[in-house]
Amino acid sequence: MSSKQNRRPAQRGRKPAAATGKTRPDKKAAASQAAPQSAARDESSVTLARAGDPAGGRTAGHDGEPGASAAQGASAAPQVPSGPRPARLTGAAAITAAEGALLAAYGVYLMVMGLAGDPDSPKQTEILAVVFFALAALPLVAARGLWLRRRWSRGPAMITQIMALPVAWTLINSGGALIAGGIAIGVVALAALVLLVSPTATEALGIGPRDA
Numbered sequence: 440m441s442s443k444q445n446r447r448p449a450q451r452g453r454k455p456a457a458a459t460g461k462t463r464p465d466k467k468a469a470a471s472q473a474a475p476q477s478a479a480r481d482e483s484s485v486t487l488a489r490a491g492d493p494a495g496g497r498t499a500g501h502d503g504e505p506g507a508s509a510a511q512g513a514s515a516a517p518q519v520p521s522g523p524r525p526a527r528l529t530g531a532a533a534i535t536a537a538e539g540a541l542l543a544a545y546g547v548y549l550m551v552m553g554l555a556g557d558p559d560s561p562k563q564t565e566i567l568a569v570v571f572f573a574l575a576a577l578p579l580v581a582a583r584g585l586w587l588r589r590r591w592s593r594g595p596a597m598i599t600q601i602m603a604l605p606v607a608w609t610l611i612n613s614g615g616a617l618i619a620g621g622i623a624i625g626v627v628a629l630a631a632l633v634l635l636v637s638p639t640a641t642e643a644l645g646i647g648p649r650d651a
Contacts, residue, residue: 524588527641532585532636534627535596538603539578546571590644597635603628 546568553564578599584592603624610621634640 451503483587506582522643523641524586527634527637528579528585528588528640531596531631531640532582534631535585535599535633536582538599538631539575539582539626542571542575542578546575563630583643588644590646593641593644593646597632598633 462642549564549568549571553568555563556564577595581592581595581599585596607621607623607625607628610624611622
């Protein structure tokens, strides 16, 4: 009985060692199988990153086709009208630029009078000169936009002409030599409005019937 009892613990102690020995090859096999799978996942992630890279020129759109989003962005970009500039748009740009130049010239005159002259209030004269400079910026920017055929320039140009009409009316009511200046300003402002509203100018600026 004693010999049998001594053999059983020895056999029991050998079983875990055998079991551990059997499990080690299984872990190695699992690790060897997991390595190709992880490599395949890495390769798939790299290919997906390359497919979505903008530098490569491939972008997936909503429909799954490469380059669909780039095509949509190009179609949504504003298009500059082509062709020669019509005479009416050129005339409106010239009138608007002349109005801005006159306002800027009067601002320079007020600035010189406030600094070198002897006005009643030099500070008020200088402030008024700055106001005229600010007023001159609107038609000058609008005139440049009309010359370059930018559709946004039509609004500032029309605002300039509308602002010129009350000035013309005030000069006409002042009497004397100012009547001629008021009439000239009024005629020029109305002429510029007619040119800006004309279908030829609106089409040259890329403005449709609904936008006008």
